[in-house]
Amino acid sequence: MKINQNYLSLQESYLFSTIAKRVSEYSAAHPDAAVIRLGIGDVTRPLCPAVIEAFHEGIEEQGKAETFHGYGPEQGYGFLREAIRNYYEAFGVALSTEEIFVSDGAKSDVGNILDLFDRENTVLIPDPVYPVYCDTNLMDGRKIVYLDASKENGFLPMPEESRRADLIYLCSPNNPTGAVYSREQLQAWVDYARKQEAVILFDAAYEAFVRDPDLPRSIFEISGAEECAVEFCSLSKTAGFTGTRCGYTIVPSALKRNGASLQKMWLRRQTTKFNGVSYPVQKAAAAVFSTQGQIQCRENLAVYQENARLISDTLTRLGIWHVGGKNSPYIWLQCPDGMDSWAFFDHLLNNIHVVGTPGSGFGKNGEGFFRLTSFATQEATKEAMKRLEKLYQ
CATH class of the missing domain: 3.90.1150.10 (Aspartate Aminotransferase, domain 1)
Structure with missing residues (x-):
């Protein structure tokens, strides 16, 4: 072997x-x-109290035959996906529930999404960067091209037309630098990705920390992003779920490559390799999005x-x-x-x-x-x- x-x-x-x-x-x-x-x-x-109350309700339901939940939908229960959809509507992003996939955290999905892409693809990753982006691609043997982030560009590197890329990792607000891309900057990245027929893997784990209304919280606030981007988000920092584990990934139905729907491919991947997040955790997660x-x-x-x-x-x-x-x-x-x-x-x-x-x-x-x-x-x-x-x- x-x-x-x-x-x-x-x-x-x-x-x-x-x-x-x-x-x-x-x-x-x-x-x-x-x-x-x-x-x-x-x-x-x-x-928070609303989350704890919902968590307890979910656990109580699991203790009664008439409300017990066994295997749930691998992509997440409808009540949580609808709550996430409504959350995005609040800042102007229209999604369908079929585009939202609930997971045990953004870190898992950032690595798992690579199942959809050939190992021959070239990956563009800004440096410095969250190590998981690099390590998961190194594990698969992909070629990585690094884009220099520096004090001079405010640690917000922009696309270079001379560079070829198939997969592009972006994180905003950024980990580790805390820098945040403007709408104009993200529009340049989306335009670049569409021209290259690349896919942006956008980590929005810290979107809840954006207070400036002029700064985007989702890549899908940017025109054309639904045709070239996947977004990962997490409740770890938004709602303190680091030990509870729940996040979600958005794969738009408009995102297609080589004639194939990445949304359908991700659905197939998840239903094969993932059994979903536990019911009580999803009940608790839905409470995060309540008033x-x-x-x-x-x-x-x-x-x-x-x-x-x-x-x-x-x-x-x-x-x-x-x-x-x-x-x-x-x-x-x-x-x-x-x-x-x-x-x-x-x-x-x-x-x-x-x-x-x-x-x-x-x-x-x-x-x-x-x-x-x-x-x-x-x-x-x-x-x-x-x-x-x-x-x-």
């Missing part, structure tokens, strides 16, 4: 596993150090948005260049004093016991930069910024 040799080209450890190991070793050696984690993008606010659920989720999001403001304001006072934080939970900063990314990681951990994410872990263009997240508690974020100011004043 033969193994998939492509796995041997991957780094041995996933970025956040490496960070967790280093912090664990540091904490073991310094048990009195009060470490504050602003690294991994996990949430700290609990599920009360939206109000309560916004209250939680407001805490993270205030944390982002605190971090951004502190960096501004210290004269440290950064982007993100206004319409995103991530803040991407340039390491002070010319430090490289891992040196700055060690500097913060050793001196003020604050953990962030080295930018070099997101690609070569991330070297010399660093990511902080706003997902800690407000108390922890305030304390971390006090320590940072003391270190650099």
Whole structure:
């Protein structure tokens, strides 16, 4: 037998596993150090009351013969798909429920969608980038072309007509940089993809953090996107579902390649390889999109948005260049004093016991930069910024 040799080209450890190991070793050696984690993008606010109530209802229904649910539709229950459709209508995007597929999270679907595409396709990925985009394509042995994101272009690279691409990964608001594409910029990407007959794989996991009404929250707000894009979204950050697991993918019925409907292909893939998200979780997810659920989720999001403001304001006072934080939970900063990314990681951990994410872990263009997240508690974020100011004043 033969193994998939492509796995041997991957780094041995996933970025956040490496960070967790280093912090664990540091904490073991310094048990009195009060470490504050602003690294991994996990949430700290609990599920909101409307979600918990619906979750309990779903569990209670599973305990009664007359309301018990066994296997559900692989693409998601109709009540949740309708709730998602209505949510998109609120910012001007018209979808059919057949185009919405419920999953256990955007991370899974970002990798699973590759089942629909030949391994000979060329993939265009901005650098720095969320590692899953790269690693899942490396696992399949695809050719990856990197597009330079930099301080000069605000970490929002634009298409280059001279570059050929079949699959294009875009994330806005961006992970790791927190930068957000404008409508005009996304229109340029859609026009490029249609000209190239490429498919944009658009990660909208952080759309709920967009407060500026002039900035798009979905690729489908852009003219022509329904013919060239797939969108992934998640309730992990929107509603605190990191441990509950629920997301969704939108594959438009108008999206066709080589005469085939990608929506029908994805339906076939899901009904073959996926048994759907549990009924209680989908009940809870539907509550996110209720009037009360939206109000309560916004209250939680407001805490993270205030944390982002605190971090951004502190960096501004210290004269440290950064982007993100206004319409995103991530803040991407340039390491002070010319430090490289891992040196700055060690500097913060050793001196003020604050953990962030080295930018070099997101690609070569991330070297010399660093990511902080706003997902800690407000108390922890305030304390971390006090320590940072003391270190650099």
